[in-house]
Amino acid sequence: MRCDVCGKPASVHEIMINNGEKSEVHLCLEHAIEAGLSIPSAQPIAQLLASQGKRRQRPPVMLCAHCGLSLADFKKSSRLGCAHCYDALGEALEAAIIATQGGATAHHGESPAHASVDEAHRLTRARLVRELEAAVTAEQYERAARLRDQLADLAEARPAVGEPSSGTGGASESTS
């Protein structure tokens, strides 16, 4: 059997029976992980999990530095952790999205209206406060100082209504 996505030898096979009609999915391990396929009884996945267990002393494979989503988290739930994951997972996610979306490669249609700047401001502030508290707890004082500066800048900025809200990094574009 060959992988439905890339044609390499498939190691994960899923059989679905719906109203007596059988359909099969064959994926190589790499694309099975991308697709978030987790079948308790599937041998390759079970083997992979077991081998992870043996290497427990190693840190988990981190996919997104922003929310801390690990490969194991993603495999378990097939869900991303935050807006930044979309850029953090890069090409692997891109290929999976295009495959599941019938070959579509980009969004077409509606985009957000101008949201209230106040609310964007408030959410940014809340995030910076959370990160500041975490930095202080972890005794990362340089980082804490940077975050404190960002909070001060934010308080000074007071953007006028109608302007784009403060940026949130590459993944999540603001309201423009």
Place this chain on the structure above:
Amino acid sequence: MKLVTPSIWTGGDGPDSDVVISTRVRLARNLQEVSFTGRASQIQATEAVQSVERAIGRSKALRELTWISVATLTASERALLVERGLVGEHFASSHHPRGMALSDHGDLAILVNEEDHVRVQAVRPGLQVEESLEGAMAAERALGEHLPFSFHSRWGYLTACPTNVGTGLRVSVMLHLPAMVLGKQLKRLEAAAKELRLAIRGFRGEGTANEADLYQVSNHVTLGRSAQEIAHEFATVIVPELVEWERAARRAYLAGHRWRALDRASRDLSALQSAHLMPREEAMRKLGRIRHGVCLGVIGGITQAALRSLMLRVQPEHLALERPASGHGAEAELLERASLLREAFADATARLPGSA
């Protein structure tokens, strides 16, 4: 707590209601700066709930919605929401901070901290895809004036599951397909679904079996086409085609099996008119078959609207609400359900179509 029953259960029939029970449109959105619900801390999840509640309070268009803090609901109230199809089991029972806002007729709901921070859903009776989309979009735009939604220059609206990314749109129509089931034509439906990238699910959505020959058909693809384009294709091409298949199967069944249709209808009706202990599953199966009989003209004395409402009234929590005695033990529930159905079908009759 004011928990209205959506009018899709209690109101009149919509367009093409012989086959299409209801239409649901859902838009998924997430807030900037907050991790998706599955990875959000309690603090972040609370922030999301507060942000949406505040936005609803500030919006002229949404201010009239009833705000419900899910944590304050009783187990019974949560079960009512699940039976009405307003929320999933997971949302109802989750320990995460959650909220929802509901319109007076129950045709619009905004859920906070489902899989995505915000899910706007609109439901209408019969086939009303574009009308439902309009309702959901209007609410989404009103929220968007106050909430910064996470939006990516390439991927569009970002969602926790990458299969919803782009428009965040899920259009779902509930179809009653008894004649296609009898005619063993579901394979044809499944082949069409595969080709058109549609999902076919049971009565209660993902992972559920079909009940009463009810199937939910929805779009898989959420990226690369606008919400309006997806909805337009559903409303004008996909669903009308499926509706015609079912209608043709019904005509063929009636033409070839008049007496069998009458026999089935008479037996099903007798069971509902005489049973004293009625399990939920059997009630749903019989209600689906009776609905088929009404559409074929072999059963009279009961309306489609009444049948639709009975499909909700026979569910355990609704039964307990309407007939409190059913709340005491398994047998009491079966007794009350049978009693409800005997009363509802007292005036219903079976007859050969075309006869007086």
